Amino acid sequence: MLVVLGILIFFLGLLFSIAWHELGHLATAKMFGVKVTQYMVGFGRTLFSRQGKETEYGVKAVPFGGFIRMIGMFPPKRDEEYGRTASSAPWRAMVEDARQAVAEEVRPEDSHRQFYQRKPWKRIIVMAAGPFMNLILAIGIFTSVLMGYGIAEPTTTIHSVSECVVPEDQNTEECPPDAPKSPAATAGFRPGDEIIRFNGQWVESWSELRDSIRDASGTATVLVERDGERLTLRPELMQNPQPRLGEAEGLVEVGFLGVVPTDHLVRQNFGQVVTRIGTMIGATAQKVVELPSKVPDLVAAIGGQERAEDSPVGVVGASRLGGEVLSYDKLSVSARLIMMVQLLAGVNLSLFLINMLPLLPLDGGHIAGAFWEALRRNFAKLTRRPDPGPFDTAKLMPLAYGISIVFIAYSLLVLVADVVNPVTFT
Template sequence: MLAYIIGVVLFALGICVSVALHEAGHMVTAKAFGMKVRRYFVGFGPTVFSWRRGETEYGLKWIPLGGFCDIAGMTALDEVTPEEAPRAMWRFKTWKRTVVMSAGSITHFILGFVVLYLMAVTMGLPNLTPVDTSPVLASTSCARSATTEQQVQDTSCPPGTPRPAQEAGLMPGDKILSVGGKPVASWTEMLAAVQATSGRTEFDVVRNGQNLALIVDVPKVQRLTSTGVRDVGMIGASPVQPAVTTQYGPVAAIGATFSFTGTMFAETAQRLVQFPERIPAVVSAIFGGERDPNTPVSVVGASRIGGEAVERGIWVLFFFLLASLNFFIGVFNLLPLLPLDGGHIAVVWYERVRDWLRARRGKVAGGPVDYTRLSGITMVLVLIGGAVTLLTVTADIVNPIRLQ
């Protein structure tokens, strides 16, 4: 239990640090371009302590959930003092404002990449893509009927159950080359060939570099398959499982991490597209339905999973989740919706394109976008975001996703 609590706290702390660094990304780039940064605080609520260095006040708040960066004049509607007006953010060039507003997401991407790189050179990167294993035996067991999911997962062998592979002389480490004269190159091909046969069948194998021909008496048993319960051939054997992670040297890890990051970006984009259609499953889980592990989770749910990972000693999963969450937050924050940074970036580029079109027609540049006209849409999106957050937090409390 203590390990679980420590894991939850560590994961929550990792998220808080990530969000705080997100705001630091805005601050650093804004200062680099000469914008006026009034305040940078970690957390929310009452102030624990603060100090002033130069023109910026830095501090810590009591509620350690993220932070904020107060840049003068982020929009033309923001109040600024006469002293701040020349350095108001909205007065700067479009590309500079874009860099500042996207710096938070870029910080998340860098953090995720760094976490993955450190994993690659220490504990290894997870193998996300299922790999069809080679037809090499890891162990032999029995051939028995299993018509339910529970029976399939039961690996016990009742007395008297036939052991075709073992009785024919097949041994762990044997690589199967063909079944009944049909060549097989993978465990999937071997399994299909075995399921389609019965009776005395010749298996060509390689053992310690020597080719052997063994006769296996393949029985027909009832098994639960993807198409239902049916009679299939079975010899009672398990494959050598591929490595769960792959470790790299310091140089090779760079390319591997970039490749892995690309895969995670693709999966993140796919999850964002599927996000709306998975909300009903979250609602169902709140009212007693089975929780789909692919449904969205809140910070609470992610922290709980992180705690379970630490409790079981699965640190690879802990850091993988932390990197995944950074990528998700980074991509989500760039969506062109207010009040997200992506929404502000969209407004900035709308102004830029609009003024370019006006210049082509001999007109002067238009004024800054009036954000009050967008307040209705912004409020709706805030309410939707709040509702989704409330739903996921509730589901993660009453019916959380658990590690299997």
């Protein structure tokens, strides 16, 4: 029941994110006098709608996005182009069909309220408002969690003691029969012990203690505080393959004690929040860039191979993860809810970055077109040349259709992988 409830809650959060995105477009378009005829969450058949003064608000059957419909997205043909439209080329017909469909939506009384008529900077604001609404939501969630709830940071207090030494690459939680006891278990460390000094050096943080253990070998002298008393333990450290620190991959032989630290929540200050959110944006941008390279992994996952933890997920996969998080009984209810909203914030961050790509039909493609128009007009003004007029995005519709097909195919690939071989939380 918790899994189903988590899926439903997270799915509703995704729908809210889509509606929030489209609200940015809607509000700024109306602010600049552009007529908006539809505001819809989803695609396909309309499930529910309500007609406002001039805008229809509704929800459609396929919840994989949303849109607003503004009149006059494309400018009319120039006079000199009328003699060149007889071409039977498929792309020419595609362009003219798109232009005709847009023109049919414009009534005579609304001819002054078309999108293409607005200055480039206004069109940029309208198209950027949607993605930036996702960014604002993501930053708001992350800031609230980091400053209000905090993040788990390890302390020098021991949470658990490893019973044996198992190489990292064996990936098992059980002790094999031939595995040696860990140095910590042999020396008598217990959960709740607070490590105060290591080899004569005062310990201030877990990272400092971890580095000292990794660099040490042989017999170590460790001062711990247990139940208000201090005692000295002398473990015989072992060398054990452990992951390299930082971004480097692979294993390295380091000193091993065999203790797991206790985490505690630490609220972050504003400067720490800015740094962490900047790191998140950079990491998410890197993942967006890597999306094409994930196709082989998705295909292999559909074929039955193990799916990578960093594999892309869609609405179905993300909702499933939300359900698993809510049902994960090893965490407190508050911790599970925090993880769910952070997952939703991550989705919104991805929506912002993907929509800002300078490709039609994404918002970034329209922003790029408006920027190009502004550059052309300013250059013509500086060189005293005739105004080149609005940039005709209709001419890019064949390219937009091609990119749309690629995005749809990728989305279907992710959807199938999410169904047959989903990414799991545990």
